[in-house]
Amino acid sequence: MSIVPAFPEVLRQILKKPVTNLFPARYLPKSITGFLNKVAAGEATINPPVALPPNFRGKITYDRDICIGCKLCVRVCPAHAIEFLPETKTVRIFVTQCIFCAQCNDVCPVTCLHMSDEFMLADTNRYSENLIVE
Amino acid sequence: MSNKPVYTIPIGPIHPALKEPILFTFDIQGEVINAVDFAPGKVHRGVEWMGMRRNPVQIVHLCDRICGICGVSHTLAFARAVEQIAEIEVPERAHYVRSIIAEFERIQSHLLWAGVAAHELGFDTLFHLAWRVREEAMDVIEYLTGNRINYGIVQVGGVRRDFTEDQFPRIRKALETYEGLVNKLVTLFLEDTTIKLRCMNTGVLTEKDALELCTVGPTARASGLKMDVRADAPYAAYGDIDVKAILPDVYADCIKGDVYDRIVVRLFEVVDSVRIIRDLMDQMPAWPVLWETRYAKILSTCKKAEGEAIGRVEAPRGECFHYVRMNGSEAPQQWKVKASTYSNQMSWLKILQGEQIADIPIIVASIDPCMSCTDRVTVIRDGSPDVMTKDTLHRLSVEKTRRLQA
Structure with a gap:
């Protein structure tokens, strides 16, 4: 030893x-x-990024056409990242505020919310077009 | 020795030797510590304030963020408290999923601590080795829950994600990796001459002191107190399997309560966690994993609930305690979080006394402090921010009760 x-x-x-x-x-x-x-x-090669785990929770996607405006997602969002727009009866999601828990995906009665695989969301502007989903 | 002058040295709130903000004041004579005082409250984030403005379904995700390392423990304690108030029956399988995640969390937390301890000793080789080994547990957690930390898997009334049969081989592979590593880790940490010299008989907390200072978790067990919430008041699926409190005598002959014993307890708890996960996987019952899949029902049940309850969970650092009071409104009327470090931190005053300056980092780290989980209060008006006497606290609590009654 x-x-x-x-x-x-x-x-x-x-x-x-x-x-x-x-x-x-x-x-x-x-x-x-x-x-x-x-x-x-195509002149240089890049080391591929690490593979994402299954059921990864990335940037949220929103299908405005199916949304029925039930406001359930607003009620369960822990970070208050979802804003209801009364004129159009749709929601607006602020990705900088989002904590990627995907609870709104579970609660949505018409499954119009999904989590994508996109995770490179760094930006200098909180309200840039890429970071507001509506 | 005695004619040397006594110096008062402040360390913190922000200091390279500390992982989180806290202010220590040491009275030093030569190289020896005469007296210690510390002032927590430097990372108060107002988590409870935020919680009392949200409904339980939102709070479970806030709980995940109280502590970055023991995320599921806080969430589990909160969910248990709410489930008791609302009389929600959690499905059997959800209990097992919760326990398996909690045990993986214990593995990664203890290995993280082992790495930090090695780093505080100046043994960075071992620090990197421990953290490399820890990745396996992190990967499994990511594979099962989708996240490395802030898992977001526990929900009031169950869990949000089920384990499928094809995920089991990956879990088994991780368990086999750890079973193969046990002997190596024990040799690397416990038979090393440097670690023995630095840790044995350093920062001793006697059994009596550990009991009087109300320490919990591995800190208490290293001093010989046989206490573990998993065994004493089984929650989740721990009632179905055999859990025993791990004392340092599994490795050494006698229990001293020094830093070395705390390493022993944590390493052998990793071994025990692997065994527990195997047992849990063998007897996992069938689905469902959520008491009610319609969240609107969970929300309305929680809204109707009235009463108070506590949730106790054995977090990797010790007992984690949540008190919730609901009064038939959306948000809880009162929510109190007591992290394990809150109970353990007073032992610093005892274990640092008479030790050398060079041993401060390892002794402070030996109770595995987590300041941001602990800090629930910071004083911003009325009096000195440093000291709150018992009388002041009593006066404040009477005032608050009057305010609530009005």
């Missing part, structure tokens, strides 16, 4: 592949946008 049992474990690590998720590029590119343009043009 070794007095430093972590030492053999560390040596074993050297031979193993890293367990962390890989950076999209093999080496840090000089310009990220330049690298992405190259990827789009």
